[in-house]
Amino acid sequence: MSPEDAVPFLDYASVLVFALTGALVASRAQLDLVGFIFFATLTGIGGGTLRDLLLGQDPVFWVGRPGLLVLTSLAAVLVFFTAHLFESRYSLILWLDALALAVAVPAGVDVAIGAGAGPIVTVAMGIITGTFGGMARDTVANELPLILKQGELYVTATFGGAVVAVVLIGIGCPGVWALIACGVTVFALRAGSMLLGWNLPTYRPRPPRNKG
Amino acid sequence: MSPEDAVPFLDYASVLVFALTGALVASRAQLDLVGFIFFATLTGIGGGTLRDLLLGQDPVFWVGRPGLLVLTSLAAVLVFFTAHLFESRYSLILWLDALALAVAVPAGVDVAIGAGAGPIVTVAMGIITGTFGGMARDTVANELPLILKQGELYVTATFGGAVVAVVLIGIGCPGVWALIACGVTVFALRAGSMLLGWNLPTYRPRPPRNKG
């Protein structure tokens, strides 16, 4: 399987899982079913849409594949009728979001390489594809964007995964394995951050000097 | 009149009415005249701009029709000098926004059909053209986005109108009547929601069980 063949699968998978997180955020905002569909779709297709716009892929990926919009709508219906079964919807959002990141970053890397982008732009596209849908979801819903949570790896996880993919492809690793390694890296960094507290040092202003 | 002929009129009308709502939001934020023009323009052209970007219509519609930017500026000037005459600016925003939705959704549907989009993408473009300008307005101005107001039909109204247009065109109804029916449906659903409390059931988490 060439990496190009993986794109449709990765796109469908990341759209579906991000759509589930969007619908769960809609449940926290207590919207109606169409509001669920709106947030599921915004979150599901947001990152890949920005990626396609930036790379000049006209029209964007879902315009030619309307089945993706059916998929986000079905995800919304599913969540609308089952969200009450979960004890902690917020923690479910966090874990589904981690899974979606782990699929969306390789999808973004793959499309960028297919469009002839160099390594730096490819890393940027992986990060954008991974983070933008969730950022749009959280900004529109007035939730704290996950990228602002202090002491957690989030953008860093997507950055790490995208770099792994670019390096592996650069040294001649078959594309499909590079994409798998990319996804595993993203998920491992994010999960390690949530479960084991992995993090990078954050910026802290110097404490005020004791004037006493 | 073919539906294509209706586009310029619909675009001008929806840009104008959305611009009025943007200027009214600027009045709530107590900005200066240029701030009014900024919000009027952002709100007026936001939805159609995103629609054109997604469909790959380069450049976007107002680049070739700068008169639209003059129109949003005039709307801003008008509101700057007359907004104090209205007793409830918020309720004026709500009603003008409903009117703008009722014009913008058919405009979006029409452009999507002209670009060769299928029914699902056409419905999505109607919703996007209708909702995105107001969403940008409310997000940038730190107002509660109207799409998050619980118990009101908002995205649902645009969805209903877009579906009506696509179904009518699908069964052979002349395009211009389908677009009129679309706008009437959007406005009726939104007005019924504001005046008569029409709504769809919203998601509610189960109440905690009584442990007593």
Next chain:
Amino acid sequence: MSPEDAVPFLDYASVLVFALTGALVASRAQLDLVGFIFFATLTGIGGGTLRDLLLGQDPVFWVGRPGLLVLTSLAAVLVFFTAHLFESRYSLILWLDALALAVAVPAGVDVAIGAGAGPIVTVAMGIITGTFGGMARDTVANELPLILKQGELYVTATFGGAVVAVVLIGIGCPGVWALIACGVTVFALRAGSMLLGWNLPTYRPRPPRNKG
């Protein structure tokens, strides 16, 4: 030097200075180094990216010049290790932002003219290139957008500079001088507003009448 030759320099300078403001906002949110890079890049390339999308310049400017992303990353690293040296990071953000505006508006004007835009669209592109990166920075970071600060010239400063450029070019002034005059105007208006309190009258609702 033709104005076209000035674009790469203006783009690099505005990307760099906006990137510094983005990294300073990341320091206020106490993010890690990758978070700094994210905000520096979002702020640095945001305005020019939207400008290129609207004008149909595919792909956007930084896809072919990855050095720009290296530049925003270096700006982020610099701020991460030195921000604690500054007593008032907020006032540093304001002044760097003013400087970035003064470079980004002429860059936007120049690209718009190069793409064949007329005077009104050119002014709009100057404003968009100047304001959008900072707006994205403030919205995503949950800071009060600078364009909403009452009684300060912000959008107005970019508007004034863009109009100066378009008028000067219209009366036959060499492009490079028009761009310099544009940048000086933007900075002078913004600095005069911050230091001397220059402003335009803002909208104020009428005080309620005394019913006594």
